[in-house]
Amino acid sequence: MERSATQDVLITLVVSALLIWIMPMLITTYTLTVLIIYGMLGLSLGLIWGFGGILCFGQAAFFGLGAYTYAIAAINIGESTVPMILAVLVPAVFAALLGAMMFYGRLTDVYLGVITLVVTLILFKFVNSTAGPQYVIGNARIGGFNGIPGFQTLNVPGDPNAYIWGVPYYYVCAVALVIVFLLVTWLLRSSFGRIAVGIRENETRMGLMGYDVAARKTVLFAIGAAIAGLAGALFANWGEIVTPNLFSLGQSAEIIIWCIVGGLGTRLGPIVGAAGLAYLKFMLGQQSMIDNTLIIGLILVLFVLFLPRGLVPAISGLFEATFGRARRRPAARRMRRARHG
């Protein structure tokens, strides 16, 4: 973070423009779109866990909530602009309430993990059981384990018939990710972000310095949920169906694995981890010799044991050790890795 803000933004823009241009030549845009969406989801947890020290086991809850909000609102409204906004707001408000309940109760660590896990399970079980015709919101049937198909997908604001799909949708998602990434960068450079990192490092000290720790954690938690909600809405548009599996434990687990593999405490790590592992899973899905759950699991175990800092910090460390001539910042000044809640 030693670089100036302008430099940071410029580098991000140039690199992402290059990637947006080059990647479709390597991977089909359809697959690429979902990788980008997963990247955004990874970033949402990377923000609250890596920089806020809040280990949320239920990031999938906000992802699913965003997707369902979008689907239900889109069916009722018949266009996509308002539903997109709702899909960001609803998870954020939900997370703010949940976060306020947890953080003002001074819950930390494992207890935080259990509660977020349990909330995800409640949503999963509840949505799964809403198959009957009596579960209706407006015109939208929640549809239980079948999910909700056939809602209005993304359109140009103001014109419900001009759908955005295929290659243009890829560009929409990519630009959305870049914008979110820049916003996260800005947030982390602001005093709010610095204080959030301070709270991660030493909650008691920040509290004694006069910062309202609970309020700040709650806000950060809600921001993370808003990003996850946006990713959920984009995912709903990509898949054109939402199912309760979005809330499942497996989904939550994957988000955590992405962050670990990519590297916590970096902005890029969770995105790289998410896109990389999702692509790996996609590739593994095309062969049937080895079960791909097995490989994902093995990767997680090996990373925790041998590379607990994750891929991005390890590679950038290696890069600096090889090419960094006059190292201006000694390693000790780097931020400590945050692993505990």
Added chain:
Amino acid sequence: MDLSFVILVEMLYAVASLVLISAGLAIVFGMMKVINLAHGEFMMMGGYATITAVGLGVNVFVAMLVIAPLVVGLIGLIVERLVIRHLYGRLVDTMLATWGLSLVFIGLATMIFGNTTTGISTPIPGFAVGGYQINGYNFFIIVVSIVLVIAMYAILRGTRAGLIARGTMQRSDMAAALGYSPDRIYMATFFCGSALSGLAGAVLAPLVGLVPTSGGAYIAEAFITVIAGGPSLIAGLVSSATAFGLVNQIFTFAISPVIGEVALLVAAVVLLRAMPQGITGRFFKDKM
């Protein structure tokens, strides 16, 4: 009269199965402070061990009560030596590593047994109480969990091995100074915890259709029960299992099984918010 008897049995059964599901995790988490997210998969493997053994012609009770715990205990031992040993004291890292392990086991089970539902029939027939039919196997589960709790208490409280284990968990440096190897004791404790998970999975196997992913159904409940129980091992286990079992069954009878499960989860959130240290952080202090 008949109905109230049926409801009573169902409630006891709900509590007993929660105790059974959580016992292995309670040992591993309550004593060693290792959150074993592969607990559900240990249970799943216990189930598969039983079904395989029965398929080979072993008596079903021997398979459930002897073979499954031994097999899963050994798997636990290997896991402890290879992975968990390196992560003691790093709570979140063990959690993540065991989560990875759980995926590995799901993958392995899928490769070995296939992604299909298998099962064995309940070895104890049901019987009628008035106009109601009761599953006789429920009584077996109730008895097993009562015996289990008593045995755990007796071993931890009454035997020298239990004393050494408890001492090591409190101050491993002192135990080492007195000539006990903490490494060995941790290993043995993890073996016991895994064996209990295997036992639970085996005993519950006849009641569920077993698939490689069925561990996931248990882990949340076990996790909640153990965490809500708090620092005291046995008192916490029994009290939180009782609380959650009752809540679950009351709402199941009053509304529907799904609402019963949701009520259990909501109860857990409320309980943890009200008592962040768990039930035994406030009541029954300094019990086992």
